Amino acid sequence: MKNKKKKLSMVVFSGDMDKLMAAFIIATGAAASDMEVTMFFTFWGLRALKKKKRTGKSFLGKMMGFLERGDISEAAPSKYSFGGLGRRIFNRMMKSKKATSLPQLRDMALEMGVSLYGCQMSMQVLEISREDMINEVNSCVGVGFFIEKAQESDVTLFV
Numbered sequence: 001m002k003n004k005k006k007k008l009s010m011v012v013f014s015g016d017m018d019k020l021m022a023a024f025i026i027a028t029g030a031a032a033s034d035m036e037v038t039m040f041f042t043f044w045g046l047r048a049l050k051k052k053k054r055t056g057k058s059f060l061g062k063m064m065g066f067l068e069r070g071d072i073s074e075a076a077p078s079k080y081s082f083g084g085l086g087r088r089i090f091n092r093m094m095k096s097k098k099a100t101s102l103p104q105l106r107d108m109a110l111e112m113g114v115s116l117y118g119c120q121m122s123m124q125v126l127e128i129s130r131e132d133m134i135n136e137v138n139s140c141v142g143v144g145f146f147i148e149k150a151q152e153s154d155v156t157l158f159v
Contacts, residue, residue, distance in 0.1 A: 007036045009146065009153040015047035015068070016078035017087060017102060023048075023159040024105035030155070031112035038153075039109075040146040042119035045159075046126065048072050048106060049118050049133045061127030068126070072103050110136050117141050 008030040012023045023045075027037045041049050047068065056065035080086040094101065100108070110116070118133055118140040130140055150156045 005034065005036050006155075007038070007149075007153040008155045008157070009038045009150040010040065010157040010159060011146065012039055012041045012045035012048065012159050013043055014078070014159060015044035015075055017075040017090065018077050018079075019159050020045070020048050020072065020075055021102055021105060024102070024109050026157065026159075027109045027114045028105065028112055031109065031114050035154075037109075037112075037114040038117065038146075038149045039114060040117050040119060040141075040149070042122045043126070044068070046118060046122060046128055046133075047075055049116060049137050050128065051132055051134055053132060055129070055132050056127040058127065064126055065128075072106055073101075075102060117145065119143065119146075 008027070010023060010027065012020070014020065023039065027039055030037050047070070050071050052071040052073070054062070054065040054069050056062035074087070076084065076087045077090050080089075091101065115138045116136065117138055118128075118130075120140045120142050123129070123140055130137075133140070
C-alpha cells in the first residue's frame with residue numbers, strides 16, 4: 001500500500017513582509033518535503049495575491065485600495081517600516097546576503113505546486129476583484145473550503 005501524501009493548510013492573515021516571507025518559506029519547505037500545501041489568504045494577506053494596481057469601487061473601497069496599494073513587492077516589514085524605507089533597507093540586506101526575495105519565494109511556491117486561494121468574503125469587504133489578483137491564484141473561496149482542507153491536513157498554521 002502506497003503512503004498517503006501529508007498535507008499542510010495555512011491561513012495567511014498578515015500582509016507584512018516578514019510574515020509573508022515566513023509563510024512562503026514554510027510552504028516551500030513543506031512542498032520540498034513532498035507535502036500537499038494549501039495557502040488561504042485573507043484580509044491583509046491578500047496583498048500576496050494582488051497585481052500591482054489600485055482596487056476598490058466605492059469611496060471607502062478606493063480609500064482602502066489607496067492605503068493598501070501595491071503588490072507583494074510593496075509589503076513592508078512589521079517593524080521598522082519608516083514609511084517605506086524599512087522595506088528598502090530590508091531588501092538591500094537580503095540581496096547582500098543572496099537571500100530569496102518575497103516575489104521569488106511566491107514564484108518558487110507556485111513552481112512547487114503550492115495552491116493559493118483568496119478569501120472571497122475578505123475580497124468583497126476590501127473590494128478586491130478576481131481580476132485584481134495574479135492569474136496563478138487557484139480560486140477565490142469561502143472559509144468552508146479552507147475548513148475542509150484543514151480537516152484533511154496533518155498540519156494547520158495561521159500566519
